[in-house]
Ligand SMILES: Nc1ncnc2c1ncn2[C@@H]1O[C@H](COP(=O)(O)OP(=O)(O)OP(=O)(O)O)[C@@H](O)[C@H]1O
């Protein structure tokens with residue numbers, strides 16, 4: 001399958017809405033076949049970025065090319081190269097899944113037997129073969145998201161934009177969608193630009209992650225590198241004797257800052273003053289016996305916290 005040799009290039013992209021600066025001058029370089037996770041809280045500027053890159057919204061300043069085409073000057077060429085499943089899916093509740101796909105195929109000039117086969121393949125791929133002839137108003141949120149993905153794939157795009165594709169999905173549907181997106185990138189070389197509020201999603205799926213906050217990219221890199229750079233591991237200890245929790249608190253407090261732990265346990269996020277072996281030596285020296293010692297590697301949550309001073313969950317300040 002012929003795939004675009006070009007991914008996405010963005011330089012100084014800005015979008016203002018009156019006095020709101022939704023996107024404040026971002027730079028991005030996304031390679032062909034890469035899955036790029038665009039991570040940020042509500043109102044960070046994710047959808048506005050997607051709308052500019054999919055030619056739905058003109059930038060206030062800066063430039064962007066998608067599949068090698070300028071989003072302002074070559075809109076039709078951009079649109080022919082991309083598929084998009086946007087945050088507000090535009091589905092007609094009174095049409096069936098299959099009817100949506102038929103309509104969309106016709107818009108792309110796909111007809112006859114080729115269309116029939118394509119639709120069967122796409123319904124199968126997103127797990128909607130059984131439900132294909134049911135009206136969309138009977139679909140669950142997850143089924144609508146999956147139909148939306150099938151619609152975005154109709155014309156075999158080389159670049160796919162997914163705006164919060166798994167928000168509101170149950171865990172099974174989420175995993176199924178992750179599998180499908182991973183397969184598209186791996187087996188078909190599709191470039192994927194995916195926005196999400198789920199750190200786990202970016203962690204599992206994305207080759208590279210950009211964290212956007214108040215219209216600025218505050219961190220970028222592979223999930224592993226970002227975590228290694230910023231996040232520090234957490235040590236959680238369960239004392240053998242429950243009444244030694246107080247002594248444990250004092251001891252672990254020397255190695256880091258208290259963080260959430262299970263009942264009966266105490267945990268700290270390690271600071272620069274020690275590592276797991278140091279903690280174990282200290283437990284030994286002070287003759288404090290542990291029933292259990294756990295080391296948790298940092299998550300992208302820690303990265304977000306380190307970069308913005310807020311947790312992703314508690315940062316809905318629009
Ligand atoms: N059409 C618009 N008119 C005015 N302001 C807008 C418009 N679209 C977005 N904004 C503002 O721009 C900022 C970024 O919004 P955007 O929708 O890009 O955020 P987001 O990261 O997609 O958030 P969410 O996770 O909630 O979808 C917000 O402050 C929002 O209120």
Ligand SMILES: [Mg+2]
Nearest residue numbers: 046047048087
């Ligand atoms: Mg959005």
